Amino acid sequence: MVRVTKCFLWLFFVFAVAMAATTAARAQSSSNTQTSNAPVAGQGAPAFDVNAAVEAYLAKMPPAERARSNAYFEGGYWLQLWDFLSTVVVMWLLLRFRVSMRMRDFAERITRFRPLQTAIYWLVFIVTLFVATFPLTVYEGYIREHKYGLSNQTFGPWMRDQVVALGVGIVLGAIFIVPLFGLVRRLGRNWWVWGAVVSVVFIAFFALIAPVYISPLFNKYSKLQDPSIKDPILSMARANGIPATDVYEFDASRQSNRVSANVSGFAGTLQISLNDNLLKRCTLPEIETTMGHEMGHYVLNHIYKGLVMNGVVIVIGFAFLNWGINFALSRWGKSWGSRDVGDVAVLPLAVIVLSIYFFVTTPVNNTITRSMELEADMYGLNAARQPDGEANVDLLLGEYRKMDPGPIEELVFFDHPSGRTRITAAMRWKAEHPETASPEEMKRPLFPTP
Numbered sequence: 001m002v003r004v005t006k007c008f009l010w011l012f013f014v015f016a017v018a019m020a021a022t023t024a025a026r027a028q029s030s031s032n033t034q035t036s037n038a039p040v041a042g043q044g045a046p047a048f049d050v051n052a053a054v055e056a057y058l059a060k061m062p063p064a065e066r067a068r069s070n071a072y073f074e075g076g077y078w079l080q081l082w083d084f085l086s087t088v089v090v091m092w093l094l095l096r097f098r099v100s101m102r103m104r105d106f107a108e109r110i111t112r113f114r115p116l117q118t119a120i121y122w123l124v125f126i127v128t129l130f131v132a133t134f135p136l137t138v139y140e141g142y143i144r145e146h147k148y149g150l151s152n153q154t155f156g157p158w159m160r161d162q163v164v165a166l167g168v169g170i171v172l173g174a175i176f177i178v179p180l181f182g183l184v185r186r187l188g189r190n191w192w193v194w195g196a197v198v199s200v201v202f203i204a205f206f207a208l209i210a211p212v213y214i215s216p217l218f219n220k221y222s223k224l225q226d227p228s229i230k231d232p233i234l235s236m237a238r239a240n241g242i243p244a245t246d247v248y249e250f251d252a253s254r255q256s257n258r259v260s261a262n263v264s265g266f267a268g269t270l271q272i273s274l275n276d277n278l279l280k281r282c283t284l285p286e287i288e289t290t291m292g293h294e295m296g297h298y299v300l301n302h303i304y305k306g307l308v309m310n311g312v313v314i315v316i317g318f319a320f321l322n323w324g325i326n327f328a329l330s331r332w333g334k335s336w337g338s339r340d341v342g343d344v345a346v347l348p349l350a351v352i353v354l355s356i357y358f359f360v361t362t363p364v365n366n367t368i369t370r371s372m373e374l375e376a377d378m379y380g381l382n383a384a385r386q387p388d389g390e391a392n393v394d395l396l397l398g399e400y401r402k403m404d405p406g407p408i409e410e411l412v413f414f415d416h417p418s419g420r421t422r423i424t425a426a427m428r429w430k431a432e433h434p435e436t437a438s439p440e441e442m443k444r445p446l447f448p449t450p
């Protein structure tokens, strides 16, 4: 996603991201790797040592690979700060030099129809933001991704994705902003309560349409054909009461080598998708455990729980927004040429206030997502019964997520559990189910030997 969309449509993407479950796996080898010759606790073999098993898995990642992944992920902490600061600075400039006021006046000269004025303002606003933050976007999304060997895209196709994302931001943003400002103008003092409600409704709308109308703009989705992979997945779906008749694959390799899968949409648009990197790079047990995780999101109703939990965060955020806007307008409103809270020229101020709020509440939002991800991991372990496959997938995810952070670091920055946390969960589960051990998975090399 383009940065412009990211920083302004933050609200909605928090949720989309929450649901874009990122777990991994893959297989062409697709043979059943469950065997029974693993050491079994209680039969004279030494009791299974969870910690030693975790360390053994972590050691599968070569030190150079781990150093690269750590540097990439830790750099991301700083990027969050630069994103935040650059957004605030751009927004402040729009207010301070009355650019926002002129954009509003421009919209008012074109039409007297207020909803259309809001839409025109939005168009000019988001394009301005896109241009102003473009250098950082290029660094963050293109240069840096290539530097760490995580991107497969040349500049042309990458730029094409940015422009498409901008288009999505223009259309969806207008669908959100126009009714929101209409509501604010009619409701007066209590606008923020209804503003929060409209936001939650919009997020649900976005989550509903994303798999059908948004995701296909960036990747090609097709029904997974290979019965050796599809059949076990659908069998697991039936066993878990999931009404899926198809599994989708998409060409994530267009963008990167990252392994991932997700369950998106809900109600009529529910879709289980795995990316082609997962299919190419993982074994069947790894794919199964990944799918078990995604099914966990579905069975545990994470989409609805996420709406409720993020809804609480958003209501509080809008209360803060109401306070922040009134506070700033009473001091600087005149010099900025912003009339009141119902004036669309106030938008940069709203972005500043919400950016501060979401920046400060990052650990809260990450914890909401991360706890659901850990639940889905547990569900996946119980559904797929592939603890070693799970550990391998967790290692592959370590290509772009730090494997072994400190506890505070994980609490603050991780929207998914760290590799260590996930492998520990898998090994703890395996200790109680020694019959599921897979020596093939344990041995399987995951990273090219240097």
Ligand SMILES: [Zn+2]
Residues within 6 Å of the ligand: 020, 021, 022, 023, 293, 294, 297, 373, 376
């Ligand atoms: Zn997930």
